[in-house]
Amino acid sequence: MSLSLNEEQMMLQDSARGFLQTKAPVSAFRELRDHPDKDGFNRQLWADMAAQGWAGITIPEQFGGVDFGYTGLGLILEEMGRTLTVSPMVSTVLMGATALNLGGSPAQKTALLPKIATGELIIPLALEETRHHNPEQTSLRATPVDKGYCLNGRKVFVLDAHVADTFIVLARTSEKNANCTGLSLFLVDSDTQGVTVERAHMLDSRNAGAVVFNDVTVSSESVVGEIDEGQELLQSVLDVAQIGLSAELLGISQQVFEMTLSYLKERKQFGVHIGSFQALQHRMAQMFCQIELCKSIVRRALNDLDAGHDNVSIVASAAKAKLCETVRRLTNEAIQLHGGIGMTDEFDLGFYIKRARVAQQTCGDYNYHLDRFARLNGY
Amino acid sequence: MLELDEFRRETRHWLEQNCPAEMRLPIREEDDDCWGGMYPTFKNEAQELWLDRMSERGWTTPAWPRSIGGGGLSKEQSEILHQELVRIKARPALLSFGIWMLGPVLLKYGSEAQKARFLPDIVRGKVRWCQGYSEPGSGSDLASLQTRAEDRGDHYLVNGSKIWTSYGDKADWVFCLVRTDNAAPKHEGISFLLFDMKSPGVTTKPITLISGKSPFSQLFFDDVRVPKENLVGEINRGWEIAKYLLTHEREMIGDMGTQSVSLSELAKEHIGLRNDMLVDPILRTDISRFTIDEMAFSDTLKRAADEAKAGQEMGAVSSMFKYFGTELNMSRFELMLSVTGNYSLGWEGEEFDEGNLPRAWLRSKGNAIEGGTSEIQLNIIAKRVLGLPSE
Numbered sequence: 096m097s098l099s100l101n102e103e104q105m106m107l108q109d110s111a112r113g114f115l116q117t118k119a120p121v122s123a124f125r126e127l128r129d130h131p132d133k134d135g136f137n138r139q140l141w142a143d144m145a146a147q148g149w150a151g152i153t154i155p156e157q158f159g160g161v162d163f164g165y166t167g168l169g170l171i172l173e174e175m176g177r178t179l180t181v182s183p184m185v186s187t188v189l190m191g192a193t194a195l196n197l198g199g200s201p202a203q204k205t206a207l208l209p210k211i212a213t214g215e216l217i218i219p220l221a222l223e224e225t226r227h228h229n230p231e232q233t234s235l236r237a238t239p240v241d242k243g244y245c246l247n248g249r250k251v252f253v254l255d256a257h258v259a260d261t262f263i264v265l266a267r268t269s270e271k272n273a274n275c276t277g278l279s280l281f282l283v284d285s286d287t288q289g290v291t292v293e294r295a296h297m298l299d300s301r302n303a304g305a306v307v308f309n310d311v312t313v314s315s316e317s318v319v320g321e322i323d324e325g326q327e328l329l330q331s332v333l334d335v336a337q338i339g340l341s342a343e344l345l346g347i348s349q350q351v352f353e354m355t356l357s358y359l360k361e362r363k364q365f366g367v368h369i370g371s372f373q374a375l376q377h378r379m380a381q382m383f384c385q386i387e388l389c390k391s392i393v394r395r396a397l398n399d400l401d402a403g404h405d406n407v408s409i410v411a412s413a414a415k416a417k418l419c420e421t422v423r424r425l426t427n428e429a430i431q432l433h434g435g436i437g438m439t440d441e442f443d444l445g446f447y448i449k450r451a452r453v454a455q456q457t458c459g460d461y462n463y464h465l466d467r468f469a470r471l472n473g474y
Numbered sequence: 475m476l477e478l479d480e481f482r483r484e485t486r487h488w489l490e491q492n493c494p495a496e497m498r499l500p501i502r503e504e505d506d507d508c509w510g511g512m513y514p515t516f517k518n519e520a521q522e523l524w525l526d527r528m529s530e531r532g533w534t535t536p537a538w539p540r541s542i543g544g545g546g547l548s549k550e551q552s553e554i555l556h557q558e559l560v561r562i563k564a565r566p567a568l569l570s571f572g573i574w575m576l577g578p579v580l581l582k583y584g585s586e587a588q589k590a591r592f593l594p595d596i597v598r599g600k601v602r603w604c605q606g607y608s609e610p611g612s613g614s615d616l617a618s619l620q621t622r623a624e625d626r627g628d629h630y631l632v633n634g635s636k637i638w639t640s641y642g643d644k645a646d647w648v649f650c651l652v653r654t655d656n657a658a659p660k661h662e663g664i665s666f667l668l669f670d671m672k673s674p675g676v677t678t679k680p681i682t683l684i685s686g687k688s689p690f691s692q693l694f695f696d697d698v699r700v701p702k703e704n705l706v707g708e709i710n711r712g713w714e715i716a717k718y719l720l721t722h723e724r725e726m727i728g729d730m731g732t733q734s735v736s737l738s739e740l741a742k743e744h745i746g747l748r749n750d751m752l753v754d755p756i757l758r759t760d761i762s763r764f765t766i767d768e769m770a771f772s773d774t775l776k777r778a779a780d781e782a783k784a785g786q787e788m789g790a791v792s793s794m795f796k797y798f799g800t801e802l803n804m805s806r807f808e809l810m811l812s813v814t815g816n817y818s819l820g821w822e823g824e825e826f827d828e829g830n831l832p833r834a835w836l837r838s839k840g841n842a843i844e845g846g847t848s849e850i851q852l853n854i855i856a857k858r859v860l861g862l863p864s865e
């Protein structure tokens with residue numbers, strides 16, 4: 096498969112860029128941050144994005160989607176990284192829809208995927224319990240009861256928690272042993288008795304929260320995939336998530352790099368443009384190379400997903416680690432090369448470093464993925 | 475598509491039949507490489523046979539036109555040939571500065587007579603070339619070069635000296651940058667000349683490297699007469715040609731970023747696992763970081779090729795490839811030293827493989843210098859790609 100974009104993909108990229116830059120530029124994000132409301136995102140904008148087909152970008156046509164593939168989703172996420180657009184795209188399209196696409200029963204798909212595609216349903220994964228991504232150590236319990244399960248425990252860092260309609264909850268259904276990790280995934284509506292959501296305010300001004308499950312009972316039909324065998328499905332979903340987040344980080348990296356590059360051509364000190372200083376030129380040139388590497392590994396990872404390759408876990412961790420490394424360096428350097436103005440809230444740069452750190456942590460940071468990469472490669 | 479599949483099938487079949495078994499073993503020593511030349515030294519019959527068979531088909535230069543002995547293959551076919559060679563782990567039939575550097579220049583700037591005279595011998599490995607660019611006073615600032623070529627009617631008279639000339643003592647011919655106009659600005663008085671290293675007045679002195687080997691030389695030119703027909707392109711317009719050649723040289727050097735040594739396998743062997751993890755946790759991290767960069771780099775080479783095919787050229791890629799590919803290669807050797815511990819310190823003797831590893835490690839330091847230093851590549855990226863001002 097070619098690593099260049101085809102015509103359709105380039106058209107999607109152009110139209111996504113055009114759409115986001117007119118309807119959801121960074122100023123819209125600033126507006127949202129300065130005037131927080133109960134939703135924390137713009138519902139009209141989300142409806143417009145869904146009308147573009149974005150909410151159903153990876154959903155098969157029979158379930159109301161446009162089935163454009165992961166490369167398409169990646170291109171949109173990349174553009175959203177450039178404009179810092181807040182929407183349920185990550186929680187619901189990248190993660191929720193993927194879980195149902197890959198592991199949902201026909202009934203679950205029929206009931207839920209069309210609603211995701213229209214933008215009606217917000218359906219995040221409720222995954223994390225501790226301060227570091229570590230799904231295997233899940234302790235939230237789901238115990239069998241009459242015709243279903245009863246859930247008890249607490250999840251944190253759940254994206255879009257306070258606006259979610261349904262959660263896909265990772266729970267422990269039996270002890271870990273040599274053959275299985277004893278994990279399962281459950282669909283839980285947010286208005287089910289016993290579910291409480293605590294909204295959290297994160298540094299990127301986006302939506303996340305903690306969700307408490309207190310004797311929450313769900314039916315057997317709520318299980319996504321096989322009981323006790325949720326680990327494999329979860330890993331496939333997380334591979335997609337990591338690649339999608341890498342695409343978003345790529346957008347952030349490029350935007351921050353371009354902002355810095357223009358500043359170096361504008362700002363004068365000692366009577367010359369600061370971009371003429373070789374100490375700064377070399378740092379920019381090195382970062383340019385890093386971005387080119389990042390573009391390639393993200394493109395390749397998306398390609399592998401679309402081609403259905405079976406080694407995506409390795410590539411997914413490689414991409415996430417590479418992007419985490421690069422975006423950390425780029426955002427830090429960007430502030431340094433802007434001098435004092437880079438530190439001001441009035442300037443947009445701060446938004447990017449904040450969003451980057453959250454996306455870096457989501458579904459495993461640099462260290463997690465370097466370690467996973469080594470493990471998957473047998474060392 | 476069908477035609478390409480057919481081509482792959484035939485190529486695979488031909489390679490199975492024609493690539494000698496010895497030529498599929500890993501390269502261990504310098505004389506495993508075949509450089510051809512007028513007085514070639516072949517390590518064994520297989521090496522000679524492999525060169526003959528490959529060059530017979532023009533497959534030492536798969537994409538060059540058939541008219542001058544090349545393979546006449548399309549980009550897609552060349553890629554298939556490359557993949558099939560990799561598949562059977564075939565050694566390159568011929569290493570050659572003629573193929574990597576001079577050939578592309580002659581194809582673009584050479585006269586028909588020059589193409590007919592020089593290219594077929596490059597394809598067949600009959601003439602070995604060296605690169606006369608750097609001088610004692612002109613390295614990074616190459617355009618300040620001082621070797622003079624004076625117009626003497628029917629010939630040029632060349633005087634001066636070149637340094638760091640790789641394999642200068644083994645080469646049959648040299649492609650050489652010379653000053654043909656002293657009065658003009660430095661970039662506008664340079665010409666590109668070809669001459670025979672056996673010409674009267676040419677002497678060479680080998681220079682030993684820190685690796686203990688002596689693959690490069692200083693060249694001295696003392697009233698060397700070069701026929702006028704050996705000028706490539708126009709007089710005083712050699713700088714453009716020089717730069718064009720450098721882009722090819724840089725891509726070639728950058729390619730070493732993709733050599734396939736599995737560091738994790740090597741580490742498992744030399745260091746071992748505990749609880750399925752390398753016993754040295756820091757090395758484990760370093761190897762992962764390196765391997766991910768290596769993946770991203772080879773994806774970038776592939777993306778650049780795919781985008782070029784689709785008409786979406788990246789631009790100034792050769793500097794990026796040169797810079798990053800050589801950084802990777804140097805890191806690879808540093809990691810190999812860490813992995814192999816005190817074994818990597820052995821310099822002589824069979825038990826240390828005659829010091830091949832530390833010698834190669836030392837040689838790799840030159841990667842960031844030869845073909846234009848890393849700093850020069852970063853300057854080029856900053857100015858040409860990023861458009862940062864000089865002031």
Ligand SMILES: Cc1cc2nc3c(=O)[nH]c(=O)nc-3n(C[C@H](O)[C@H](O)[C@H](O)COP(=O)(O)OP(=O)(O)OC[C@H]3O[C@@H](n4cnc5c(N)ncnc54)[C@H](O)[C@@H]3O)c2cc1C
Pocket residue numbers: 604605606607608609612613614615637638639640641690840841843844845846847848849850853
């Ligand atoms: C293994 C090897 C093989 C070679 N083979 C050949 C060959 O076959 N033919 C040939 O012609 N040449 C060959 N060379 C020479 C090579 O091209 C030069 O060494 C190289 O261009 C650097 O020139 P220099 O050695 O004079 O270093 P200098 O130019 O003196 O550089 C010294 C240091 O200053 C830095 N520097 C210089 N200018 C700048 C600048 N503007 N900005 C920032 N930093 C700068 C350099 O990056 C370097 O770190 C070879 C070199 C090596 C190491």
